[in-house]
Amino acid sequence: MNFRTNIKLQKERNQIDYNSKLVLIGSCFSENISKKLHYFKFPTFSNPFGILFNPIAIENLITNAINLKKYSEKNTFSLNERWHCFDAHSDxxxxxxxxxxxxxxxxxxxTHQQLKNASHIVITLGTAWVYRFIETDTIVGNCHKVPQKKFLKEMLSVDEILASLQNTCVLIKDINPTATIIFTVSPVRHLKDGFIENTQSKAHLISAVHQIITTKNKLFYFPSFEIMLDDLRDYRFYSSDMMHPNETAINYIWEQFKYVWIDEKTFATLKEVDTIQKGMAHRPFNSSSTQHQQFLKTLHDKIALLEKTIPNIHF
Structure with missing residues (x-):
């Protein structure tokens, strides 16, 4: 008997290799995939404004980056002895x-430079719920613990999300026509909004994304949400908060992403990078021993050879 419903994925064209330049923007799930790419030494640029959850916040970042917006004092405010900007995460x-x-x-x-040169841009949408700052009538990327009475909480409609995603893609393609854009919906459950409200939010995001993806324009969808909810489908794959995927789930979804989007020709290099990373993390009992010194020399030689062979890899 088969106790799992495995999602059958197909490899995509325009796959990622060590000549690719990657930009990842969006929810905390972007951070998870970014950490994997960074671990394996792919050229990666991730969340320059910190984690952004909703499509409007992501669109604003890309709009401002492409137009090289100059932030000034009027775009900032002070609260709890720190200075913040509504467009960016508290990080x-x-x-x-x-x-x-x-x-x-x-x-x-x-971000402007990275978007201009990127071969692949991964955009992870977290929620369709947004907070509108009443004073300026604008949707924010982060509330920074400003009192909730100063905001209106709204659910973006499918049409509003679609329009935002279309704007985002047009802006990117205007400065980088050859970029491959990969959309994904975060499997993280936003239960603070409510169970029904979270489902509605994810449904709006998924519905809008599927109206924009087209292979012809290099706009793709990776089903991280579906892998978590319909393939893994068990609380043992969640962290203790029962909302975020745990390490096992993240590793599994990474393996699916790797199968679909990473060029097989790089797999041997990925294995070598993994060996080096584990070697660098090794903590010896006796750091001055002959055995450990030989280990370090061998590790150094491996790093030197790999960096010489693939100039984009740096340890």
Missing amino acids: ISAITQNELLLNLNSAIKQ
Whole structure:
């Protein structure tokens, strides 16, 4: 008997190799895939404004990056002894206003360049629920614990999400016509919104994404949400909060992503990188022993050979 419903995936064209340049933007699931790509030493640029959950926040970041927006004092505010920006996650917040502005404008310039040169852009959508700041009538990327009475909570319609995704794709393709854009919906459950509300939110995202994907324009969908909900489908694959995928689930979804999107020709290199990474993480009982010194020399030689063979790999 088969106690699983495995999702049958097909390999895509325009696959990722060590000449690819990757940009990942969106929810915390983007962070998980980004960490895997970074571990295996693919050229990766991830979430310059920190984690962004909704399509409008992602669209705003890409719009501002492409237009090289200059953030100024009017785009920031102080709360709880830190300076924040509604467009960015609290990870970007700073103790001084100048430091925050430096962070924001530096990230904008980097994102502009990365989007221009990217071969693959992965956009992970987390939720269709958004918070509109009443004072400016704008949807924010992060509320930064500003009192909730200052916001209106809204659910984006399928049409609103579709329009946002279309704007995002047009903007990217305008400066980088050859980029492959991969959309995915985060399997993280936003249960603070409610069980029914979370399902409706994910349904809106999935419905909108499937109206925009087209192989002809290099717009693709990777089913991380479906792998988690319909393939793994068990609480043993969740972390203790019962909302986030645990390490086992993340590794499984990574293997599916690898099968679909990573060029098989790189698999031997991935294995070699993994060996080196584990060697670098090794902690000896006696760091001055002859055996350990020989181990370090062998490891150094492996790194030198790999970096020489593939210039994009750096340890």
